[in-house]
Amino acid sequence: MNQLLPQHRLQNRPDLHSLAAIGLRLAEAFPHLDLGERLAVACEAIPGRIVFTTSFGLEDQAIAHAILSRDIAIELVTFDTGRLFPETHEVWEATEARYGRGIRALLPERHALEAWVARHGINGFRASVETRQACCALRKVEPLMRALNGAAAWVTGIRAEQSPERAMMPFAAVDSEHRLLKLNPLLDWTRDRVWKFVREHAVPYNALHDRGFLSIGCAPCTRAVAPDEPERAGRWWWEQPEQQKECGLHRPGDSPAHQK
Ligand code: SF4
Secondary structure, three states, rough: OOOOOOOHHOOOOHHHHHHHHHHHHHHHHHHHHHHHHHHHHHHHHHOOOOOEOOOOHHHHHHHHHHHOOOOOOOOOEEEOOOOOHHHHHHHHHHHHHHHHHOOEEOOHHHHHHHHHHHOOHHHHHHHHHHHHHHHHHHHHHHHHHHHHHOOOOEEOOOHHHOOOHHOOOOOOEEOOOOOOOOOOOOOOOOOOHHHHHHHHHHOOOOOOOOOOOOOOHHHHHHHHOOOOOOOOOOEEEOHHHHOHHHHOOOOOOHHHHOOO
């Protein structure tokens, strides 16, 4: 299954000032639109490639449905870290089967990963925050850089209620690190609203969600959470809460104030 995109999507992306202006307009429009409309309007407004990175979590499945069911010209990319749950591969396969469109997979750079494992051990990410972040950098962040190379915009499944850091993020703003427009079309959705959408549209979802997993990443670094725990408490649970439950894909600080 190939992802075919219109030729104009492959042209060079606009400059950051143009993207910032587009982002402001989209951020004003999003509150008045449903999810599919948000993505379609973004696709109309942004002249370059748009990439949606999915980990097949609940939010990402809602966005994937909105893109694939409307055939919106947004690329779907996932990162197969080598440590995913079998259930994640199952929902990946089910999604491709349901919509008849392939999802591009990026794997870690082999030589760098082999060297890291040789030095730190297969589960060396538990030794310190630094080794954990280095593992995430190899398995997720470097492939993300490849996925976003040349893109004009990046669509994510971030919601404000997931964490205090995510609550500070806008609907759309220039991401100065990746030099593109970052779009968070589910920012104002609650988890209940995402579930309602997924059920109404019979969207395939990760079976781990039925077993208490809210945010799903790599198998050795994700556990189920109790009903009263924060959404991302199951990620790297052996670290202190103030050590931020992020893998480096999404950094706090992407806000209109950073539109440079
Ligand atoms: Fe490595 Fe865990 Fe990060 Fe996955 S989540 S890349 S296994 S540290």
